[in-house]
Amino acid sequence: MHAQIKTYSDTEIIVLLRGHGINPTTQRVMIARQLFGRRNVHYSADDVFKLVNEGPQGVSKATVYNTLGLMAQKGVIREVIADPTKIFYDPNTAPHHHFYDVTRGELRDIESDKVQVTGLPSLPKDAALEGVDVIVRLRRVK
Amino acid sequence: MHAQIKTYSDTEIIVLLRGHGINPTTQRVMIARQLFGRRNVHYSADDVFKLVNEGPQGVSKATVYNTLGLMAQKGVIREVIADPTKIFYDPNTAPHHHFYDVTRGELRDIESDKVQVTGLPSLPKDAALEGVDVIVRLRRVK
DNA sequence: CTTAATGCAAAGGCTTTGCAGAGAC
DNA sequence: GTCTCTGCAAAGCCTTTGCATTAAG
8 A cells, every 4th residue: 555665874874875876975964864764754965065064064055956857867856846936855756645734744655556547549660768756746734 | 538628819818817816907918818828838927028128128037026926916827836946827627638859848737637536545634635636757769 | 286076256147026107097 | 196007227045167175096
């Protein structure tokens, strides 16, 4: 029913980064730790910037943005486009879908592997499928 | 198989705007005309700005942005979030889904009413469904 | 020493806002 | 004349970039 949510240790994060050709510097590990620490809830660059700067040692905004861009480009994480004002970064690169809480601005995984999209028409011959994103938008009510 | 694509005359656009409580000024009609003229392909605010300024009489950028925002808020059109760099405006407010061509930056309707999303889990009790967006991303290949 | 990464500040791109001038009735 | 709309320019966000400084081996 639910995909198992794996938690990543620093060691595993380092292996993961190396496996994607990314040199695991202190800052990069700090950033990845935030994303991989709660894999079913996703953060924006600014969220990560704040989280990573809660502790004693900080990371600059430029490094946060550049690192998230790098990790997305290398396939360690993926961007999720759900809100016109910011990009969310998802540490799960396997196909799955999302709930977007428009009231709170929170993006989280739909933790079910039962979601299916059917009836899609075929693509033009000169086009390749990049992916299918399903975003279920919900609003909090009192 | 295909939803019938209706084309709107200026008269119909005016009726539509009035029906949503929007005073149909010259500029607003010019803007709506671009969106409703090709209902299955969608434009960003800047696209509309350019289109509307191809002719002799122009519309300012502020008015284009404000008008699109107004029409979205009043439910004449809807925003589609498919690209992190810009918002697309869709004149079709009925439930349907989209192809996003990441190579060309083009958003268009999936013109099939057969697309279905199944297996969605139930929502939290204090949440209401806003909508389900399916975006099929494709890349052009040579 | 040499290459790579970080961080500050400035610049960019999309969008919103303040406000004065123009238009509608 | 009053209310609304338009448009210019400035400001606001989020994100990227240039470049000097610092870290790594």
